[in-house]
Amino acid sequence: MSLQVIALTFCAVATYGVFAPSASASSYFGTRLLVQGDCCGGADITGDRATITAPNSNFTTTSTLCALQREDMEGNTVPPATGDNRLIQTGLVKCGTSVSGGLDNTCSLSGNLVYYTEVLWSDAYHCTALGQATYSSSHKFSVWESGGSNNIYYTFFDGSKDPTSGYYYVTMPYIWVAVSSGELTSCFSRSDCNSHGSIDVPGTYASSGGTAWQRYDPADSSWHTVQSSPTCAGPSFLTCGGGGWSFVNGPPGPFDIDYNP
């Protein structure tokens, strides 16, 4: 990867990129995390998916916050974690009406709840809105190396690739994590998030009647329901529970990743 990209790539320590939190345009997460190599008997993870049910009603996102619920795969171009970081994720996002420019300057510009796809390459996040989301509706969101061992990860909406959905694939040879998570952007701590105003992110993952949270194992070419997850295996600032985030129930059954200040 180019020198400038390398220069901009976050400093990495061991498996995770570990960074010192500081104020600004960061995010605050409640995350269920599968770490490549550490979970699932060391199986490779080349996809994750779950049905995500949108909140029952319009929820408030004030000030500069965007709230997301997503399925996500993250990795890199070279091992270990020193190359160009990559990710691809899909789910739901709603930004506060005062967030000029929405998420990544395009998604949820008018404070509406939308389906989205986001990719990271060249250290820049790229978002495309996939359509207006309906409250209480359930859809299956997937990220998957569907072509086999070609390192190309696609997003899927209800099991289909959408040819008009803007960015929907990324080349990512080395996978680190598969993630189901809630996210608040533009804050870095509970107090900072709270300072932006009250917000409740009440969606449900793997909701009843839908697809459970699953990982894809290329060894047997099958999806496997996640029985549990090392929810706090990430860096210390990754708030997996507490701090305003709560996990209601959990895999293998439906679970909520909520933020309730």
Next chain:
Amino acid sequence: MPSRTLLIAVGVGLAIAIGAGVSYAAGDRSAGTDGAPVSFAPLGAAPGETFASPDDALSSALKNEFAGTAIDSASFGSIPDGAPSSADGLWLDVTVAATNDSVGATLGDWESAMLIGYLQQALHDSGLPQIGGFSIKLSLPDGSTADLGGGGPGNVAFGQQFVSTPEDAVAASLKRDASAAGVTITSLQFLHTGNTVPIVTVTASDAMEFVSAHPSVTGVFSDSGPFEGIYVLVQDAQGRPVEMGSASFRSGIGAAWYAPGYDGGDRGAGNGTG
């Protein structure tokens, strides 16, 4: 950032008042994924230049509107295995140069999104097959290339009416927007697509505070729009880039970049925090 000559662009279609708080941010598709296309501006623009073939349209764009950009090459190729493009759709392969400045390939990345949207409208106006998908590669200083990814053209409405008023008038409006946000425009150039497409560099005296308050920085200039696209680079008082925001409203793609330390240090792939 490649230098561009500041030209007076004569717009086509409906003239849109600038500096008068005009903002159109419907933004996201108005129905489901099989629903109505996204629109970011009023519809009804008159058709633009027409072409005899997709290759003619692409060649013209590269020689004219996108000359001098970071796009190294672009060509129509075969649809990759697994890509969800329709059989009669065109597949556009784009290679952008990795520049040697500290913001990497973000400018070429945005210019690629602009090219895709521009071509999509031109092909539509010409009655030619549409772009079904695209891939983007990065050309590295050592001559090698790196695959980034790609996707579809975005389900965006045709005939959006973007700001096409003269660049000096747009410049005055942009400066007012910047002043209202507490920053100063230190460089202003334009991409010449036929509409007025700003490439803005602003300097913030308190960069951390500004970035924190403007995680999607293109919103600072929404009152001067709707633009066909916009690229905004934020520098600190020492001239170091700290944030980039870009949008391409014919392809429906936006992007954001933050310098290390300005993303709070905890947003990035590889740890579940992307």
